[in-house]
Amino acid sequence: MILERKTESGTIFYIGNEAIGCLLQTVYGKLQLLHLGIPLFPEDAKALDASRLLGWGNDVLYEDGDPASCLDTIPLAWSENRIGDYRESSIELLSGGQAVSGDFVFYSSEILKEEEGEEDSCMPHARGTHETLKLVFRPLSSLLRDISLELRFSLFETVLVRQTLLENRSEQSVFVTKLMSSCFDLHGDFRMSTFDGGWIREMHRHDVPVTFSRIVNESTNGSSSNRHNPGFLLSAADAGEDSGEVYGFNLIWSGNHYGSAQRTATGYTRVLQGIGQEDLCYEIVPGARFETPDAVIAWSGDGYNGLSGKMHRFVNSCIVPENWRYRERPVLYNSWEGCMFSFTETKLLSLAKKAKKIGCELFVLDDGWFGARNDDHAGLGDYSVNRRKLPGGLEGLSRKVHAEGLQFGLWFEPEAVNPDSDCYRAHPDWVLSSPGNRDLYGRNELLLDLTKKEVRDYIVESVSAILDRAAVEYVKWDMNRCSPVSGNKAYDYVLGLYEVLGRIFGPRPAILLEGCASGGNRFDLGMLCFAPQIWASDDTDPIERLDIQNGLSYLYPLSTVGAHISAAPHSMTLRSTPMSTRANVSFFGAFGIEFDLDGMQAVDEAELKETITFFKKHRSTFQFGRFRRNPAENGAVCWQVTGEEETLCGLFHRLLPAGPEIEWLRVKGLEKEMRYRVESRPQLLRVKQFGGLLKHILPVRIDPEGAVLRIADHHYKMMDGQYSAVCSGAVLASGIPIHKRFSGTGYDPSMRVQGDFGSNLFTITKEQ
Numbered sequence: 001m002i003l004e005r006k007t008e009s010g011t012i013f014y015i016g017n018e019a020i021g022c023l024l025q026t027v028y029g030k031l032q033l034l035h036l037g038i039p040l041f042p043e044d045a046k047a048l049d050a051s052r053l054l055g056w057g058n059d060v061l062y063e064d065g066d067p068a069s070c071l072d073t074i075p076l077a078w079s080e081n082r083i084g085d086y087r088e089s090s091i092e093l094l095s096g097g098q099a100v101s102g103d104f105v106f107y108s109s110e111i112l113k114e115e116e117g118e119e120d121s122c123m124p125h126a127r128g129t130h131e132t133l134k135l136v137f138r139p140l141s142s143l144l145r146d147i148s149l150e151l152r153f154s155l156f157e158t159v160l161v162r163q164t165l166l167e168n169r170s171e172q173s174v175f176v177t178k179l180m181s182s183c184f185d186l187h188g189d190f191r192m193s194t195f196d197g198g199w200i201r202e203m204h205r206h207d208v209p210v211t212f213s214r215i216v217n218e219s220t221n222g223s224s225s226n227r228h229n230p231g232f233l234l235s236a237a238d239a240g241e242d243s244g245e246v247y248g249f250n251l252i253w254s255g256n257h258y259g260s261a262q263r264t265a266t267g268y269t270r271v272l273q274g275i276g277q278e279d280l281c282y283e284i285v286p287g288a289r290f291e292t293p294d295a296v297i298a299w300s301g302d303g304y305n306g307l308s309g310k311m312h313r314f315v316n317s318c319i320v321p322e323n324w325r326y327r328e329r330p331v332l333y334n335s336w337e338g339c340m341f342s343f344t345e346t347k348l349l350s351l352a353k354k355a356k357k358i359g360c361e362l363f364v365l366d367d368g369w370f371g372a373r374n375d376d377h378a379g380l381g382d383y384s385v386n387r388r389k390l391p392g393g394l395e396g397l398s399r400k401v402h403a404e405g406l407q408f409g410l411w412f413e414p415e416a417v418n419p420d421s422d423c424y425r426a427h428p429d430w431v432l433s434s435p436g437n438r439d440l441y442g443r444n445e446l447l448l449d450l451t452k453k454e455v456r457d458y459i460v461e462s463v464s465a466i467l468d469r470a471a472v473e474y475v476k477w478d479m480n481r482c483s484p485v486s487g488n489k490a491y492d493y494v495l496g497l498y499e500v501l502g503r504i505f506g507p508r509p510a511i512l513l514e515g516c517a518s519g520g521n522r523f524d525l526g527m528l529c530f531a532p533q534i535w536a537s538d539d540t541d542p543i544e545r546l547d548i549q550n551g552l553s554y555l556y557p558l559s560t561v562g563a564h565i566s567a568a569p570h571s572m573t574l575r576s577t578p579m580s581t582r583a584n585v586s587f588f589g590a591f592g593i594e595f596d597l598d599g600m601q602a603v604d605e606a607e608l609k610e611t612i613t614f615f616k617k618h619r620s621t622f623q624f625g626r627f628r629r630n631p632a633e634n635g636a637v638c639w640q641v642t643g644e645e646e647t648l649c650g651l652f653h654r655l656l657p658a659g660p661e662i663e664w665l666r667v668k669g670l671e672k673e674m675r676y677r678v679e680s681r682p683q684l685l686r687v688k689q690f691g692g693l694l695k696h697i698l699p700v701r702i703d704p705e706g707a708v709l710r711i712a713d714h715h716y717k718m719m720d721g722q723y724s725a726v727c728s729g730a731v732l733a734s735g736i737p738i739h740k741r742f743s744g745t746g747y748d749p750s751m752r753v754q755g756d757f758g759s760n761l762f763t764i765t766k767e768q
């Protein structure tokens with residue numbers, strides 16, 4: 001519901017539904033924030049108006065003689081400097097070579113239904129039922145005539161979305177050096193959670209208290225970045241996973257971003273979100289307009305889990321392309337970790353056969369199929385198939401993969417070029433360069449300048465032709481380096497990318513697109529508008545993934561998180577983890593397999609088959625159920641998803657402390673009085689992991705390094721002990737002790753053998 005009311009103190013706007021409430025009021029022509037958070041009533045406006053309670057000392061008054069007109073102390077939903085508000089500004093403009101304040105004042109309002117007004121937008125937007133409040137402001141400044149500032153507030157089922165537009169109707173250019181998508185002055189003390197890292201270490205959560213120094217969460221590498229994801233949270237000091245107030249912020253944008261939070265002496269925290277401002281000086285020529293990306297804001301009174309629930313619902317129903325909303329993702333096999341650049345058609349078909357046998361549904365050929373791409377020094381930019389590897393071309397391979405009963409998918413990295421490529425030799429001028437600087441390489445590649453029409457056309461035509469010719473059903477769209485440019489060029493690059501993605505995949509909605517940028521260097525809502533899933537990280541070690549996937553889960557639903565089982569020991573961490581844990585972690589995402597299936601041991605094959613069968617049975621719950629993070633002891637991680645018929649819970653150990661400490665399983669949100677059956681998924685153990693200890697339970701002595709144990713290890717299906725219990729939803733919420741766990745005082749087959757990196761997956765169903 002969006003309401004507008006004129007009162008003696010200004011015009012009041014209420015934007016609210018069951019999920020969020022926002023109350024705004026015009027004061028001195030500015031936009032005052034009366035409230036953002038829990039849904040309330042428009043009638044509450046008067047009681048919430050704090051504007052006349054403050055203002056004294058050395059403050060500057062906006063209206064001479066009116067002591068209440070001190071903009072520095074009024075909570076606002078849009079801000080400028082040089083008009084008495086000394087907190088961080090939402091806008092910076094240059095006109096006639098000098099920094100100007102618009103001194104924008106409220107001019108008009110309009111309530112729009114659904115998608116009205118978005119037709120010619122260059123940005124991706126959320127789609128779905130919503131209403132939009134459009135507020136137009138005009139400048140009082142004598143240096144800025146005929147410029148209009150538009151603030152949009154769109155109300156979706158679970159979130160509020162904001163966008164800012166600046167239109168130049170004057171005769172001369174205006175330059176934008178900063179234009180935020182959203183500004184809010186929130187009352188209270190907050191803790192800020194950001195999601196940071198780098199390559200193979202994305203999305204680690206970090207918390208800091210919001211104080212008087214400004215905290216900035218920004219990306220400057222051209223992408224939304226693995227350094228700092230654009231999404232962040234502000235929570236009350238007492239907020240936890242299931243209680244307390246939490247605000248979530250995100251941006252529908254894949255380039256440089258800027259977010260900040262800073263407390264002021266009046267007890268408000270200014271929160272800004274928008275595009276990165278470093279080096280930005282964007283010319284808006286007469287007649288043109290500048291659009292910011294959409295900022296997404298959610299609120300929860302039920303802690304982080306409540307907030308995640310709202311963000312997940314928004315992404316699943318309003319962000320991912322329509323054709324993929326709430327549609328289960330195929331189990332995929334990806335050739336990368338198993339083959340890298342070295343494969344033949346025979347090898348790929350052998351993998352495809354095995355992938356089919358264990359239950360995969362989609363076969364993806366990753367890097368190395370084109371040009372002279374035998375390592376990462378050559379070939380990017382070219383689209384001719386490497387006939388030495390694939391004599392029958394992509395069409396031939398695709399036909400054979402389809403004949404195996406699998407869908408066919410292909411990897412591309414269309415934004416980049418290797419200097420050793422036909423593309424670069426023909427068009428060295430297509431490269432994206434920083435003026436005056438020499439070209440710097442990342443993974444031996446340069447980026448193509450997507451701000452050039454001829455480059456965009458080349459990519460659209462080359463990729464589209466292959467997709468159609470080879471009947472491709474899935475694309476992994478990769479981008480493996482950081483940008484050489486900043487500011488305007490970096491902004492235009494992202495718009496160029498969106499145009500390219502729209503032109504290729506708009507007419508081909510059946511293709512499942514997976515985003516990737518060296519793993520998670522571009523995991524954001526902008527990419528998700530085109531790609532229903534994104535490769536979360538090149539790090540597939542399940543223990544590292546506990547942090548990465550946990551971080552993502554605050555803001556992104558599991559359906560969007562690419563998660564694969566790979567080999568152990570892991571290629572990056574050299575950590576050996578049980579197959580059961582690799583599977584249990586990958587279940588919580590868009591699941592797949594990524595290692596060489598040739599040479600797989602018989603027990604592995606059997607286990608993978610059972611694993612995939614289990615996943616398919618529960619796939620809809622995993623990908624679209626209600627997700628929660630639950631408490632767990634000793635650094636363990638507990639994830640829960642609840643679907644219509646069942647709840648699934650993963651309990652994951654990192655290092656298991658010695659001693660008889662009991663593990664507890666907590667399952668939230670079930671019906672208190674209902675009785676539930678809790679059962680652990682059957683898991684295999686490897687005989688070899690017991691090594692020399694086997695002598696304690698076997699009648700004969702076996703050499704722990706010998707052939708007998710090796711053969712037994714490859715063929716003997718040794719089941720881990722299973723856990724089973726029946727209890728009420730009430731007791732599950734507070735926790736049940738789960739037993740029996742092997743702890744060195746004898747072994748019997750009913751014990752669960754955990755050890756370091758051990759885990760269990762529990763199914764919880766109503767007891768009939």
Ligand code: GLA
Nearest residue numbers: 336366367516517518519538
């Ligand atoms: C990137 C991706 C990987 C893989 C390789 C191929 O690193 O993140 O998954 O596709 O490129 O070169």
